[in-house]
Amino acid sequence: xxxxxxxxxxxxxxxxxxxxxxxxxxxxxxxxxxxxxxxxxxxxxxxxxxxxxxxxxxxxxxxxxxxxxxxxxxxxxxxxxxxxxxxxxxxxxxxxxxxxxxxxxxxxxxxxxxxxxxxxxxxxxxxxxxxxxxxxxxxxxxxxxxxxxxxxxxxxxxxxxxxxxxxxxxxxxxxxxxxxxxxxxxxxxxxxxxxxxxxxxxxxxxxxxxxxxxxxxxxxxxxxxxxxxxxxxxxxxxxx
Amino acid sequence: xxxxxxxxxxxxxxxxxxxxxxxxxxxxxxxxxxxxxxxxxxxxxxxxxxxxxxxxxxxxxxxxxxxxxxxxxxxxxxxxxxxxxxxxxxxxxxxxxxxxxxxxxxxxxxxxxxxxxxxxxxxxxxxxxxxxxxxxxxxxxxxxxxxxxxxxxxxxxxxxxxxxxxxxxxxxxxxxxxxxxxxxxxxxxxxxxxxxxxxxxxxxxxxxxxxxxxxxxxxxxxxxxxxxxxxxxxxxxxxx
DNA sequence: CGTCCCGTTGATCCCTATCAAATGTAGTGG
DNA sequence: CCACTACATTTGATAGGGATCAACGGGACG
Numbered sequence: 001x002x003x004x005x006x007x008x009x010x011x012x013x014x015x016x017x018x019x020x021x022x023x024x025x026x027x028x029x030x031x032x033x034x035x036x037x038x039x040x041x042x043x044x045x046x047x048x049x050x051x052x053x054x055x056x057x058x059x060x061x062x063x064x065x066x067x068x069x070x071x072x073x074x075x076x077x078x079x080x081x082x083x084x085x086x087x088x089x090x091x092x093x094x095x096x097x098x099x100x101x102x103x104x105x106x107x108x109x110x111x112x113x114x115x116x117x118x119x120x121x122x123x124x125x126x127x128x129x130x131x132x133x134x135x136x137x138x139x140x141x142x143x144x145x146x147x148x149x150x151x152x153x154x155x156x157x158x159x160x161x162x163x164x165x166x167x168x169x170x171x172x173x174x175x176x177x178x179x180x181x182x183x184x185x186x187x188x189x190x191x192x193x194x195x196x197x198x199x200x201x202x203x204x205x206x207x208x209x210x211x212x213x214x215x216x217x218x219x220x221x222x223x224x225x226x227x228x229x230x231x232x233x234x235x236x237x238x239x240x
Numbered sequence: 241x242x243x244x245x246x247x248x249x250x251x252x253x254x255x256x257x258x259x260x261x262x263x264x265x266x267x268x269x270x271x272x273x274x275x276x277x278x279x280x281x282x283x284x285x286x287x288x289x290x291x292x293x294x295x296x297x298x299x300x301x302x303x304x305x306x307x308x309x310x311x312x313x314x315x316x317x318x319x320x321x322x323x324x325x326x327x328x329x330x331x332x333x334x335x336x337x338x339x340x341x342x343x344x345x346x347x348x349x350x351x352x353x354x355x356x357x358x359x360x361x362x363x364x365x366x367x368x369x370x371x372x373x374x375x376x377x378x379x380x381x382x383x384x385x386x387x388x389x390x391x392x393x394x395x396x397x398x399x400x401x402x403x404x405x406x407x408x409x410x411x412x413x414x415x416x417x418x419x420x421x422x423x424x425x426x427x428x429x430x431x432x433x434x435x436x437x438x439x440x441x442x443x444x445x446x447x448x449x450x451x452x453x454x455x456x457x458x459x460x461x462x463x464x465x466x467x468x469x470x471x472x473x474x475x476x477x478x479x480x
Numbered sequence: 481c482g483t484c485c486c487g488t489t490g491a492t493c494c495c496t497a498t499c500a501a502a503t504g505t506a507g508t509g510g
Numbered sequence: 511c512c513a514c515t516a517c518a519t520t521t522g523a524t525a526g527g528g529a530t531c532a533a534c535g536g537g538a539c540g
Contacts, residue, residue, distance in 0.1 A: 065381065065385055067385055067389050068470075069389070069471070071389050073384065073385050073388050073389065075381055075384070086374070089371075089374070090370060090371050090375065090377070090378075091371045091374070092378070096378055096381070097381070119363050119366060119367060123359050123360040123363070123366065126359060126363065126366035126367070126369075126370070127329075127356075127359060127366070129366075130329055130330060130359075130369050130373060131330050131331045133330075133370060133373045134326070134329070134330025134331070134332070134373055135330065136377055137330070137376055137377045138330075138332075138336055140377060140380035140381060141315055141336070141337075141380060143384050144315070144380060144387065144431075145305055145307055145313050147387035147388065147431060148313050148428075148430075148431030149307050149309070149313065149431070151495075152495080152496070182518065182519090183518075183519070183520095184518085188388075191384075191388030191389070192497085193496080193497060193498080194519085195496085195497075195498080195519095195521090196495095196496060196497075198519060198520060198521085199496095199520085199521080202520065202521085212519095213505085214504080214505055214506070214517090214519075230308075391528095392527080422485090422486065422487085423486075424486085432528075432529085433528075433529060435488090435489090435529075436527095436528060436529075438486095438487060439488085439528095441487090442487090442488070452487095453537090454485085454486060454487075454536085454537060454538075455485095455486075
Protein backbone atom coordinates (compact mmCIF):
# COMPACT_ATOMS: atom_id res chain seq x y z
CA UNK A 1 0.00 0.00 0.00
CA UNK A 2 2.57 2.58 -0.95
CA UNK A 3 0.51 5.73 -1.05
CA UNK A 4 1.63 8.56 -3.23
CA UNK A 5 3.23 11.32 -1.19
CA UNK A 6 0.37 13.20 0.37
CA UNK A 7 1.42 16.61 1.40
CA UNK A 8 0.11 18.46 4.40
CA UNK A 9 -0.30 21.35 2.03
CA UNK A 10 -3.33 19.59 0.59
CA UNK A 11 -5.28 19.93 3.78
CA UNK A 12 -3.89 22.67 5.89
CA UNK A 13 -5.64 25.46 4.07
CA UNK A 14 -8.94 23.61 3.92
CA UNK A 15 -10.98 25.40 6.52
CA UNK A 16 -11.95 22.52 8.71
CA UNK A 17 -8.40 21.24 8.89
CA UNK A 18 -6.95 24.60 9.70
CA UNK A 19 -5.64 24.92 13.25
CA UNK A 20 -4.66 21.29 13.44
CA UNK A 21 -1.04 20.73 14.46
CA UNK A 22 1.21 19.34 11.74
CA UNK A 23 1.71 16.09 13.61
CA UNK A 24 -2.03 15.48 13.62
CA UNK A 25 -2.30 16.36 9.96
CA UNK A 26 0.36 13.80 9.12
CA UNK A 27 -1.35 11.13 11.12
CA UNK A 28 -4.63 11.99 9.44
CA UNK A 29 -3.12 11.74 6.01
CA UNK A 30 -1.77 8.29 6.76
CA UNK A 31 -5.27 6.97 7.14
CA UNK A 32 -6.57 8.52 3.96
CA UNK A 33 -7.43 6.55 0.88
CA UNK A 34 -7.06 8.18 -2.51
CA UNK A 35 -10.19 8.10 -4.59
CA UNK A 36 -9.97 8.69 -8.33
CA UNK A 37 -13.20 9.27 -10.23
CA UNK A 38 -13.87 9.40 -13.93
CA UNK A 39 -16.74 11.50 -15.23
CA UNK A 40 -19.93 9.66 -14.33
CA UNK A 41 -18.37 7.60 -11.54
CA UNK A 42 -20.02 7.76 -8.14
CA UNK A 43 -18.05 8.24 -4.94
CA UNK A 44 -21.01 6.58 -3.24
CA UNK A 45 -24.66 5.91 -3.89
CA UNK A 46 -27.79 7.01 -2.08
CA UNK A 47 -28.77 4.38 0.47
CA UNK A 48 -25.33 2.82 0.76
CA UNK A 49 -23.79 2.36 4.16
CA UNK A 50 -22.02 5.58 5.13
CA UNK A 51 -18.63 4.01 5.62
CA UNK A 52 -16.42 6.93 4.61
CA UNK A 53 -16.25 10.68 4.39
CA UNK A 54 -14.32 12.59 1.76
CA UNK A 55 -12.51 15.74 0.79
CA UNK A 56 -12.46 16.75 -2.85
CA UNK A 57 -8.98 17.69 -4.05
CA UNK A 58 -9.71 18.46 -7.66
CA UNK A 59 -12.49 18.14 -10.20
CA UNK A 60 -16.21 18.61 -9.61
CA UNK A 61 -19.02 16.45 -8.26
CA UNK A 62 -22.77 16.70 -8.10
CA UNK A 63 -24.86 15.51 -5.16
CA UNK A 64 -28.02 13.87 -6.45
CA UNK A 65 -31.19 12.63 -4.83
CA UNK A 66 -33.67 10.45 -6.63
CA UNK A 67 -37.30 10.70 -5.63
CA UNK A 68 -39.46 7.63 -5.01
CA UNK A 69 -40.89 8.27 -8.49
CA UNK A 70 -37.46 8.15 -10.06
CA UNK A 71 -37.03 11.85 -10.76
CA UNK A 72 -33.65 13.33 -9.95
CA UNK A 73 -32.74 16.56 -8.25
CA UNK A 74 -29.29 18.03 -7.82
CA UNK A 75 -28.80 19.03 -4.22
CA UNK A 76 -25.51 20.87 -4.71
CA UNK A 77 -22.17 20.75 -6.42
CA UNK A 78 -18.96 19.84 -4.63
CA UNK A 79 -15.94 22.01 -5.32
CA UNK A 80 -12.28 21.36 -4.58
CA UNK A 81 -11.65 21.75 -0.86
CA UNK A 82 -15.19 20.78 0.10
CA UNK A 83 -15.97 17.99 2.49
CA UNK A 84 -18.67 15.57 1.36
CA UNK A 85 -20.24 12.33 2.50
CA UNK A 86 -20.36 13.45 6.14
CA UNK A 87 -23.49 11.39 6.69
CA UNK A 88 -22.03 9.39 9.54
CA UNK A 89 -20.95 12.53 11.32
CA UNK A 90 -24.61 13.50 11.39
CA UNK A 91 -25.42 10.07 12.78
CA UNK A 92 -26.99 8.84 9.56
CA UNK A 93 -26.46 5.20 8.82
CA UNK A 94 -26.71 5.55 5.06
CA UNK A 95 -25.79 8.25 2.60
CA UNK A 96 -28.90 10.31 1.88
CA UNK A 97 -27.81 11.07 -1.68
CA UNK A 98 -25.48 9.90 -4.41
CA UNK A 99 -22.37 11.83 -5.31
CA UNK A 100 -21.21 11.64 -8.89
CA UNK A 101 -18.27 13.15 -10.75
CA UNK A 102 -19.26 15.59 -13.50
CA UNK A 103 -15.63 15.69 -14.56
CA UNK A 104 -12.51 13.75 -13.72
CA UNK A 105 -11.92 14.18 -10.02
CA UNK A 106 -9.62 13.30 -7.19
CA UNK A 107 -10.63 12.95 -3.56
CA UNK A 108 -9.37 11.66 -0.25
CA UNK A 109 -11.49 9.26 1.76
CA UNK A 110 -11.40 8.31 5.44
CA UNK A 111 -13.22 5.63 7.34
CA UNK A 112 -16.15 7.17 9.19
CA UNK A 113 -14.57 6.20 12.51
CA UNK A 114 -11.81 8.71 11.88
CA UNK A 115 -14.41 11.45 12.23
CA UNK A 116 -14.88 10.95 15.94
CA UNK A 117 -11.15 10.96 16.46
CA UNK A 118 -10.89 14.29 14.72
CA UNK A 119 -13.76 15.86 16.61
CA UNK A 120 -12.48 14.77 19.99
CA UNK A 121 -8.93 15.75 19.17
CA UNK A 122 -9.81 19.26 18.10
CA UNK A 123 -12.72 21.45 19.14
CA UNK A 124 -11.82 23.71 16.22
CA UNK A 125 -12.45 20.87 13.87
CA UNK A 126 -15.87 20.35 15.39
CA UNK A 127 -16.59 24.05 15.17
CA UNK A 128 -15.52 24.02 11.54
CA UNK A 129 -17.85 21.15 10.83
CA UNK A 130 -20.77 22.93 12.45
CA UNK A 131 -19.99 26.00 10.43
CA UNK A 132 -19.80 24.01 7.20
CA UNK A 133 -23.07 22.23 7.80
CA UNK A 134 -24.60 25.48 8.97
CA UNK A 135 -23.60 27.20 5.76
CA UNK A 136 -25.21 24.41 3.77
CA UNK A 137 -28.34 24.76 5.82
CA UNK A 138 -28.42 28.46 4.98
CA UNK A 139 -28.00 27.64 1.33
CA UNK A 140 -30.76 25.08 1.49
CA UNK A 141 -33.08 27.60 3.09
CA UNK A 142 -32.27 30.07 0.37
CA UNK A 143 -33.25 27.53 -2.22
CA UNK A 144 -36.46 26.77 -0.38
CA UNK A 145 -37.26 30.44 -0.33
CA UNK A 146 -36.55 30.72 -4.03
CA UNK A 147 -38.55 27.64 -4.96
CA UNK A 148 -41.43 28.94 -2.87
CA UNK A 149 -41.57 32.48 -4.09
CA UNK A 150 -39.73 32.98 -7.36
CA UNK A 151 -40.53 32.18 -10.96
CA UNK A 152 -38.60 29.75 -13.06
CA UNK A 153 -36.69 32.43 -14.94
CA UNK A 154 -35.31 33.95 -11.78
CA UNK A 155 -34.36 30.59 -10.36
CA UNK A 156 -32.50 29.53 -13.48
CA UNK A 157 -30.73 32.87 -13.65
CA UNK A 158 -29.69 32.53 -10.04
CA UNK A 159 -28.48 28.97 -10.60
CA UNK A 160 -26.25 30.13 -13.43
CA UNK A 161 -24.93 32.96 -11.30
CA UNK A 162 -24.03 30.55 -8.55
CA UNK A 163 -22.21 28.32 -10.99
CA UNK A 164 -20.29 31.30 -12.30
CA UNK A 165 -19.51 32.29 -8.76
CA UNK A 166 -18.26 28.91 -7.64
CA UNK A 167 -16.58 27.51 -10.70
CA UNK A 168 -16.04 29.52 -13.80
CA UNK A 169 -13.08 30.81 -15.77
CA UNK A 170 -12.71 34.18 -17.43
CA UNK A 171 -12.48 33.79 -21.20
CA UNK A 172 -12.59 36.21 -24.10
CA UNK A 173 -16.37 35.97 -24.28
CA UNK A 174 -17.14 35.97 -20.57
CA UNK A 175 -17.26 33.60 -17.62
CA UNK A 176 -17.26 30.00 -18.79
CA UNK A 177 -18.55 27.34 -16.46
CA UNK A 178 -15.70 24.96 -15.74
CA UNK A 179 -17.43 21.67 -16.16
CA UNK A 180 -19.83 20.14 -18.69
CA UNK A 181 -23.46 20.73 -17.77
CA UNK A 182 -26.69 19.93 -19.58
CA UNK A 183 -30.08 21.66 -19.66
CA UNK A 184 -31.43 18.59 -17.93
CA UNK A 185 -29.03 19.16 -15.04
CA UNK A 186 -29.91 22.82 -14.76
CA UNK A 187 -33.53 21.75 -14.66
CA UNK A 188 -32.71 19.37 -11.82
CA UNK A 189 -31.06 22.22 -9.94
CA UNK A 190 -34.02 24.55 -10.28
CA UNK A 191 -37.10 22.37 -10.16
CA UNK A 192 -38.17 22.76 -13.75
CA UNK A 193 -37.87 20.88 -17.05
CA UNK A 194 -35.12 20.75 -19.64
CA UNK A 195 -37.54 22.24 -22.17
CA UNK A 196 -38.14 25.35 -20.13
CA UNK A 197 -34.43 25.73 -19.44
CA UNK A 198 -33.68 25.36 -23.13
CA UNK A 199 -36.17 28.07 -24.02
CA UNK A 200 -34.75 30.42 -21.44
CA UNK A 201 -31.17 29.86 -22.48
CA UNK A 202 -32.13 30.29 -26.13
CA UNK A 203 -33.74 33.61 -25.33
CA UNK A 204 -30.72 34.71 -23.32
CA UNK A 205 -28.42 33.66 -26.11
CA UNK A 206 -30.40 35.90 -28.47
CA UNK A 207 -30.05 38.75 -26.03
CA UNK A 208 -26.30 38.24 -25.90
CA UNK A 209 -26.37 37.43 -22.21
CA UNK A 210 -24.86 33.98 -22.65
CA UNK A 211 -23.14 31.73 -25.14
CA UNK A 212 -23.68 28.02 -25.16
CA UNK A 213 -22.70 24.87 -26.96
CA UNK A 214 -23.21 21.24 -26.22
CA UNK A 215 -22.76 20.94 -22.44
CA UNK A 216 -20.98 24.27 -22.29
CA UNK A 217 -22.21 27.60 -21.04
CA UNK A 218 -20.50 30.97 -20.97
CA UNK A 219 -22.10 33.90 -19.22
CA UNK A 220 -21.26 37.07 -21.12
CA UNK A 221 -23.16 39.58 -19.05
CA UNK A 222 -23.26 38.70 -15.39
CA UNK A 223 -24.99 42.01 -14.75
CA UNK A 224 -27.94 41.37 -16.99
CA UNK A 225 -28.30 37.91 -15.54
CA UNK A 226 -28.28 39.33 -12.03
CA UNK A 227 -30.95 41.73 -13.20
CA UNK A 228 -33.12 38.82 -14.32
CA UNK A 229 -32.49 37.01 -11.06
CA UNK A 230 -33.74 39.94 -9.02
CA UNK A 231 -37.16 40.20 -10.58
CA UNK A 232 -39.01 40.50 -13.84
CA UNK A 233 -37.71 43.75 -15.21
CA UNK A 234 -40.84 45.60 -16.26
CA UNK A 235 -40.74 45.26 -20.06
CA UNK A 236 -40.22 48.99 -20.37
CA UNK A 237 -37.58 49.94 -17.82
CA UNK A 238 -38.98 53.45 -17.97
CA UNK A 239 -37.81 55.66 -20.85
CA UNK A 240 -35.10 57.10 -18.74
CA UNK B 241 -31.86 38.90 39.43
CA UNK B 242 -33.25 36.05 41.54
CA UNK B 243 -33.79 33.39 38.93
CA UNK B 244 -36.56 30.90 39.44
CA UNK B 245 -35.23 27.49 40.43
CA UNK B 246 -33.93 25.98 37.22
CA UNK B 247 -33.70 22.25 37.49
CA UNK B 248 -31.11 20.13 35.76
CA UNK B 249 -34.04 17.96 34.76
CA UNK B 250 -34.98 20.60 32.20
CA UNK B 251 -31.86 20.00 30.21
CA UNK B 252 -30.44 16.63 30.92
CA UNK B 253 -32.77 14.75 28.63
CA UNK B 254 -32.40 17.24 25.84
CA UNK B 255 -30.19 15.41 23.40
CA UNK B 256 -27.39 17.88 23.05
CA UNK B 257 -27.06 18.29 26.78
CA UNK B 258 -27.01 14.61 27.47
CA UNK B 259 -23.67 13.27 28.64
CA UNK B 260 -22.74 16.46 30.37
CA UNK B 261 -21.73 16.02 34.03
CA UNK B 262 -24.18 17.44 36.56
CA UNK B 263 -21.67 20.02 37.73
CA UNK B 264 -21.41 21.39 34.21
CA UNK B 265 -25.17 21.42 33.80
CA UNK B 266 -25.54 23.46 36.95
CA UNK B 267 -22.95 25.93 35.85
CA UNK B 268 -24.67 26.17 32.48
CA UNK B 269 -28.01 26.84 34.06
CA UNK B 270 -26.59 29.66 36.10
CA UNK B 271 -25.80 31.58 32.96
CA UNK B 272 -29.21 31.05 31.41
CA UNK B 273 -31.75 33.79 31.04
CA UNK B 274 -35.43 32.89 31.09
CA UNK B 275 -37.33 34.11 28.09
CA UNK B 276 -41.11 34.32 28.22
CA UNK B 277 -42.98 34.89 24.98
CA UNK B 278 -46.60 35.73 24.34
CA UNK B 279 -48.22 34.64 21.11
CA UNK B 280 -46.82 36.87 18.38
CA UNK B 281 -43.72 37.89 20.32
CA UNK B 282 -40.37 37.33 18.62
CA UNK B 283 -37.42 35.74 20.38
CA UNK B 284 -35.31 37.58 17.84
CA UNK B 285 -35.67 39.17 14.43
CA UNK B 286 -34.03 38.40 11.11
CA UNK B 287 -30.95 40.54 10.69
CA UNK B 288 -30.45 41.23 14.38
CA UNK B 289 -27.09 40.58 15.94
CA UNK B 290 -26.90 36.93 16.94
CA UNK B 291 -26.19 37.58 20.60
CA UNK B 292 -27.88 34.54 22.14
CA UNK B 293 -28.92 31.00 21.49
CA UNK B 294 -31.99 29.33 22.98
CA UNK B 295 -33.66 26.16 24.08
CA UNK B 296 -37.44 25.97 23.97
CA UNK B 297 -38.93 24.60 27.16
CA UNK B 298 -42.60 24.82 26.33
CA UNK B 299 -44.90 26.30 23.74
CA UNK B 300 -44.30 26.53 20.01
CA UNK B 301 -42.43 28.89 17.70
CA UNK B 302 -42.19 29.43 13.99
CA UNK B 303 -38.99 30.35 12.16
CA UNK B 304 -39.79 32.88 9.45
CA UNK B 305 -37.81 34.39 6.60
CA UNK B 306 -39.00 37.40 4.69
CA UNK B 307 -37.96 37.74 1.08
CA UNK B 308 -36.61 40.98 -0.37
CA UNK B 309 -40.10 41.44 -1.85
CA UNK B 310 -41.72 41.17 1.54
CA UNK B 311 -43.21 37.71 1.17
CA UNK B 312 -42.85 35.40 4.12
CA UNK B 313 -41.97 31.76 4.28
CA UNK B 314 -41.98 29.51 7.32
CA UNK B 315 -38.70 27.66 7.54
CA UNK B 316 -39.69 25.31 10.35
CA UNK B 317 -41.46 25.07 13.67
CA UNK B 318 -39.62 24.85 16.97
CA UNK B 319 -40.88 22.30 19.46
CA UNK B 320 -40.12 21.95 23.16
CA UNK B 321 -36.61 20.61 23.64
CA UNK B 322 -35.34 22.10 20.39
CA UNK B 323 -32.37 24.40 20.20
CA UNK B 324 -32.85 27.54 18.12
CA UNK B 325 -30.98 30.69 17.27
CA UNK B 326 -27.65 28.87 16.85
CA UNK B 327 -26.56 31.38 14.23
CA UNK B 328 -23.40 32.36 16.05
CA UNK B 329 -22.37 28.72 16.39
CA UNK B 330 -22.39 28.58 12.60
CA UNK B 331 -20.26 31.72 12.54
CA UNK B 332 -23.09 33.94 11.33
CA UNK B 333 -23.06 37.45 12.65
CA UNK B 334 -26.80 37.96 12.39
CA UNK B 335 -29.82 35.76 12.72
CA UNK B 336 -30.87 34.64 9.24
CA UNK B 337 -34.53 34.44 10.19
CA UNK B 338 -37.01 35.65 12.76
CA UNK B 339 -38.42 33.34 15.40
CA UNK B 340 -41.92 34.07 16.62
CA UNK B 341 -44.16 32.39 19.19
CA UNK B 342 -47.34 30.90 17.75
CA UNK B 343 -48.52 30.26 21.28
CA UNK B 344 -47.38 31.28 24.73
CA UNK B 345 -43.88 29.90 25.14
CA UNK B 346 -41.01 29.60 27.56
CA UNK B 347 -37.36 29.35 26.59
CA UNK B 348 -33.88 29.58 28.05
CA UNK B 349 -31.34 31.89 26.47
CA UNK B 350 -27.55 31.96 26.71
CA UNK B 351 -25.07 34.51 25.49
CA UNK B 352 -23.48 33.26 22.27
CA UNK B 353 -20.09 33.14 23.99
CA UNK B 354 -21.33 30.27 26.13
CA UNK B 355 -21.48 28.15 23.01
CA UNK B 356 -17.73 27.92 22.61
CA UNK B 357 -17.36 26.96 26.22
CA UNK B 358 -19.80 24.13 25.76
CA UNK B 359 -18.19 22.86 22.59
CA UNK B 360 -14.71 22.86 24.03
CA UNK B 361 -15.83 21.31 27.27
CA UNK B 362 -17.62 18.40 25.68
CA UNK B 363 -16.98 16.74 22.34
CA UNK B 364 -20.37 15.03 22.76
CA UNK B 365 -22.01 18.40 22.80
CA UNK B 366 -20.31 19.29 19.56
CA UNK B 367 -21.29 15.98 18.04
CA UNK B 368 -24.87 16.57 19.14
CA UNK B 369 -24.85 19.98 17.51
CA UNK B 370 -23.56 18.57 14.25
CA UNK B 371 -26.23 15.92 14.37
CA UNK B 372 -28.95 18.48 15.05
CA UNK B 373 -27.86 20.75 12.23
CA UNK B 374 -27.39 17.72 10.01
CA UNK B 375 -30.93 16.59 10.65
CA UNK B 376 -32.19 20.03 9.72
CA UNK B 377 -30.15 19.92 6.56
CA UNK B 378 -31.77 16.61 5.67
CA UNK B 379 -35.18 18.08 6.33
CA UNK B 380 -34.38 21.09 4.19
CA UNK B 381 -33.29 18.83 1.34
CA UNK B 382 -36.52 16.90 1.63
CA UNK B 383 -38.45 20.11 1.29
CA UNK B 384 -36.38 21.12 -1.71
CA UNK B 385 -37.12 17.77 -3.30
CA UNK B 386 -40.81 18.17 -2.61
CA UNK B 387 -40.97 21.75 -3.87
CA UNK B 388 -39.13 20.67 -7.01
CA UNK B 389 -41.09 17.58 -7.90
CA UNK B 390 -44.44 17.45 -6.15
CA UNK B 391 -47.75 19.16 -6.71
CA UNK B 392 -49.33 21.52 -4.26
CA UNK B 393 -51.83 18.97 -2.95
CA UNK B 394 -49.12 16.53 -1.98
CA UNK B 395 -47.04 19.22 -0.34
CA UNK B 396 -49.90 20.51 1.76
CA UNK B 397 -50.87 16.99 2.76
CA UNK B 398 -47.31 16.30 3.79
CA UNK B 399 -47.10 19.54 5.75
CA UNK B 400 -50.19 18.58 7.73
CA UNK B 401 -48.79 15.12 8.37
CA UNK B 402 -45.59 16.62 9.73
CA UNK B 403 -47.56 18.88 12.05
CA UNK B 404 -49.56 15.92 13.27
CA UNK B 405 -46.34 14.01 13.79
CA UNK B 406 -44.54 16.71 15.71
CA UNK B 407 -47.29 18.34 17.71
CA UNK B 408 -50.78 17.01 17.84
CA UNK B 409 -53.07 15.58 20.46
CA UNK B 410 -55.44 12.67 20.11
CA UNK B 411 -59.05 13.79 20.49
CA UNK B 412 -62.38 12.16 19.88
CA UNK B 413 -62.39 13.24 16.26
CA UNK B 414 -58.74 12.61 15.43
CA UNK B 415 -55.35 14.25 15.79
CA UNK B 416 -55.72 17.92 16.61
CA UNK B 417 -52.81 20.22 15.90
CA UNK B 418 -51.67 21.71 19.19
CA UNK B 419 -51.31 25.30 18.22
CA UNK B 420 -53.34 27.83 16.25
CA UNK B 421 -52.45 27.87 12.57
CA UNK B 422 -53.92 29.74 9.61
CA UNK B 423 -54.27 28.85 5.92
CA UNK B 424 -51.85 31.67 5.26
CA UNK B 425 -49.26 29.97 7.42
CA UNK B 426 -49.76 26.61 5.76
CA UNK B 427 -49.30 28.39 2.46
CA UNK B 428 -46.04 29.86 3.76
CA UNK B 429 -44.88 26.37 4.70
CA UNK B 430 -45.64 24.87 1.31
CA UNK B 431 -44.92 27.57 -1.21
CA UNK B 432 -48.45 28.24 -2.31
CA UNK B 433 -51.27 30.71 -1.57
CA UNK B 434 -53.85 30.81 1.16
CA UNK B 435 -56.54 30.47 -1.50
CA UNK B 436 -55.26 27.17 -2.75
CA UNK B 437 -54.80 25.86 0.77
CA UNK B 438 -58.33 26.88 1.64
CA UNK B 439 -59.71 25.05 -1.37
CA UNK B 440 -57.78 21.90 -0.53
CA UNK B 441 -58.81 21.92 3.11
CA UNK B 442 -62.43 22.53 2.13
CA UNK B 443 -62.33 19.53 -0.17
CA UNK B 444 -60.71 17.38 2.50
CA UNK B 445 -63.29 18.50 5.01
CA UNK B 446 -66.00 17.33 2.64
CA UNK B 447 -64.28 13.99 2.32
CA UNK B 448 -64.16 13.65 6.09
CA UNK B 449 -60.38 13.60 6.13
CA UNK B 450 -60.09 16.64 8.37
CA UNK B 451 -62.07 18.97 10.57
CA UNK B 452 -61.24 22.60 10.87
CA UNK B 453 -62.34 25.75 12.57
CA UNK B 454 -60.82 29.14 12.86
CA UNK B 455 -57.07 28.55 13.28
CA UNK B 456 -57.70 24.96 14.31
CA UNK B 457 -57.19 21.76 12.34
CA UNK B 458 -57.93 18.19 13.28
CA UNK B 459 -56.82 15.35 11.04
CA UNK B 460 -59.40 12.59 11.19
CA UNK B 461 -57.86 10.16 8.76
CA UNK B 462 -54.09 10.21 8.80
CA UNK B 463 -54.12 7.29 6.37
CA UNK B 464 -56.08 9.03 3.65
CA UNK B 465 -53.91 12.09 4.04
CA UNK B 466 -50.77 9.95 3.71
CA UNK B 467 -52.35 8.51 0.59
CA UNK B 468 -52.74 11.99 -0.87
CA UNK B 469 -49.18 12.86 0.09
CA UNK B 470 -47.77 9.91 -1.82
CA UNK B 471 -49.22 10.77 -5.21
CA UNK B 472 -52.36 11.64 -7.03
CA UNK B 473 -54.43 8.54 -6.62
CA UNK B 474 -55.70 7.83 -10.13
CA UNK B 475 -59.35 8.93 -9.94
CA UNK B 476 -60.43 5.33 -10.21
CA UNK B 477 -58.14 3.33 -7.89
CA UNK B 478 -58.99 0.28 -9.96
CA UNK B 479 -62.20 -1.57 -9.12
CA UNK B 480 -60.42 -3.87 -6.74
C1' DC C 481 -72.48 45.59 18.28
C1' DG C 482 -69.03 46.98 15.35
C1' DT C 483 -64.53 45.85 13.69
C1' DC C 484 -60.85 43.02 12.55
C1' DC C 485 -59.28 38.74 10.98
C1' DC C 486 -59.80 34.52 9.02
C1' DG C 487 -61.90 31.57 5.81
C1' DT C 488 -64.61 30.47 1.53
C1' DT C 489 -65.67 30.53 -3.21
C1' DG C 490 -66.20 32.22 -7.99
C1' DA C 491 -63.99 33.71 -12.39
C1' DT C 492 -60.14 34.42 -15.12
C1' DC C 493 -55.55 34.22 -16.82
C1' DC C 494 -50.97 32.82 -17.57
C1' DC C 495 -46.85 30.34 -16.63
C1' DT C 496 -44.93 26.21 -17.42
C1' DA C 497 -45.39 21.15 -17.85
C1' DT C 498 -46.35 17.98 -21.32
C1' DC C 499 -46.49 15.95 -25.82
C1' DA C 500 -44.23 15.55 -30.16
C1' DA C 501 -40.60 16.04 -33.65
C1' DA C 502 -36.83 17.70 -35.86
C1' DT C 503 -31.98 19.20 -35.82
C1' DG C 504 -27.19 19.19 -34.14
C1' DT C 505 -23.13 17.36 -32.25
C1' DA C 506 -19.68 14.12 -30.32
C1' DG C 507 -17.90 9.65 -30.48
C1' DT C 508 -17.21 4.96 -32.59
C1' DG C 509 -16.12 1.42 -35.50
C1' DG C 510 -15.57 -0.02 -40.03
C1' DC D 511 -12.60 9.45 -43.47
C1' DC D 512 -17.37 8.46 -43.28
C1' DA D 513 -21.62 6.21 -41.75
C1' DC D 514 -23.93 5.15 -37.67
C1' DT D 515 -25.54 5.79 -33.13
C1' DA D 516 -26.37 7.97 -28.86
C1' DC D 517 -27.21 11.86 -26.64
C1' DA D 518 -28.08 17.12 -26.34
C1' DT D 519 -30.64 20.77 -27.87
C1' DT D 520 -34.32 23.38 -30.04
C1' DT D 521 -38.91 24.53 -31.06
C1' DG D 522 -43.92 24.17 -31.87
C1' DA D 523 -48.60 23.12 -30.06
C1' DT D 524 -51.61 22.28 -26.31
C1' DA D 525 -53.49 21.82 -21.85
C1' DG D 526 -53.92 22.42 -17.14
C1' DG D 527 -52.63 23.51 -12.36
C1' DG D 528 -52.52 27.33 -9.53
C1' DA D 529 -51.93 32.20 -8.97
C1' DT D 530 -54.43 36.26 -9.13
C1' DC D 531 -58.39 39.26 -8.78
C1' DA D 532 -62.67 40.03 -6.44
C1' DA D 533 -66.34 39.53 -3.03
C1' DC D 534 -68.65 37.76 0.57
C1' DG D 535 -69.54 35.28 5.04
C1' DG D 536 -68.59 34.36 9.83
C1' DG D 537 -66.54 33.99 14.34
C1' DA D 538 -63.88 36.45 18.05
C1' DC D 539 -62.84 40.19 20.75
C1' DG D 540 -63.10 44.83 22.65
